[in-house]
Amino acid sequence: MTIFLSTSTAFFIGFIITPIVILALKRANFIEMPGGRKIHTGQIPSMGGVAIVLAAFFGLFAWLDFEQINQTRYFLVAFAIMFSVGLRDDLIELSAFQKLLGQCIPAFFIIVMADIRISGFYGFLGMYELPYLVSISLTFFLLIVLTNSFNLIDGADGLAGTLSIISFSVLGFWFYHAGMEAYSLISFTLVGSILSFLVFNWHPAKIFMGDTGSLSLGFALTSLVILFVDKNGTMAAWEGYKLGAPIAAGLALLIVPVYDTVRIFIKRISKGKSPLKPDKSHVHHFLIRMGLGHDKVALLLGGVKVLFIVISFGLAGLNDHILLPFMAVSIALLGVWMDSKTLKRVKVLTLASPPILEKLKDDRIKSKKKFQIAESILRKNEINMN
Secondary structure (H helix, E strand, O other), X not given: OHHHHHHHHHHHHHHHHHHHHHHHHHHOOOEEOOEOOEOOXXXXXXXXXXXXXXXXXXXXXXXXXXXXXXXXXXXXXXXXXXXXXXXXXXXXXXXXXXXXXXXXXXXXXHHHHOOOOOOEOOOHHHOOEOOHHHHHHXXXXXXXXXXXXXXXXXXXXXXXXXXXXXXXXXXXXHHHHOOOHHHHHHHHHHHHHHHHHHHHHOOOOOOOOHHHHHHHHHHHHHHHHHHHHHHHHHOOHHHOOOOOOHHHHHHHHOHHHHHHHHHHHHHHHHOOOOOOOOOOOOHHHHHHHOOOOHHHHHHHHHHHHHHHHHHHHHOOOOOHHHHHHHHHHHHHHHXXXXXXXXXXXHHHHHHHOOOHHHHHHHHHHHHOOOOOOOXXXXXHHHOOOO
């Protein structure tokens, strides 16, 4: 009941304050202009993550009891710090080094203080427990990379919100059945706040979440997925719904940003470009270029994520030696097929459209106005012949 109340509270608070945030951002001129890597039209306010995080914290502190707050305090502090990093970046853009330094602080709280980390490989490749320093280093790397991967996937209306709602919902149910009610409540509360934001972020979007939202949600999601993987890999079967392939299940919960990051890194490096140089080669850019609308892109990629989550949970008896390679090969083949279909579709659309020079010539001709003398002026009796 408490989980339902917290989720509902976050939704209604978010639904109420998001229009206020939109109005305030427009008046303060915090808007995203179209052009460059921006694929939207019109002037849309950003920093919508303010509404998401405020609604989430309102629901959490209204319904978490003292023991639950004490249990999750380091996670909540880290979440708040990452929110401040995203807010600072939206207000005054941070350099890459400054942003990385800012992300290290909440990562420290998660790994060292909250002790949320990948403690081993749970039998995969014959490895179980990792040395403490290796565990910390690996978890830090995953936190930073996956948080920023989620940040990069936020490029189409409703996409980041749809993907995060799916993952937080699955995590909420799993934590509840594993007896981790505090983290279940956090997951479902975030679902409520994101749903309220999605009402205004669905295509055509009235507001974007910005780094304030994407960094915060990406960090919270990555942290909870790491907790899910480690708890699932180390718990006894009677403690909850134990999966035989915890690493594959964690990958399924983050499959879209992981695939997108690996894909663009390979493409950029193969072309001799810096893998960190931004461009319009993300998976959502390709799908939109193919002719799909923003809403269809969000539903399609959300459906892909649901498919892999169903596979990982439905084949719970298999271990990572079988399921992890299967998922990796499947997503790679799906990506190659999608890229080939996209390129064919782009070629068809290009051939169907008139050549650019011809179009410019037609536009130039249309824009020219022929000088004509009105017939009435040519009448002899109206022309001064002197």
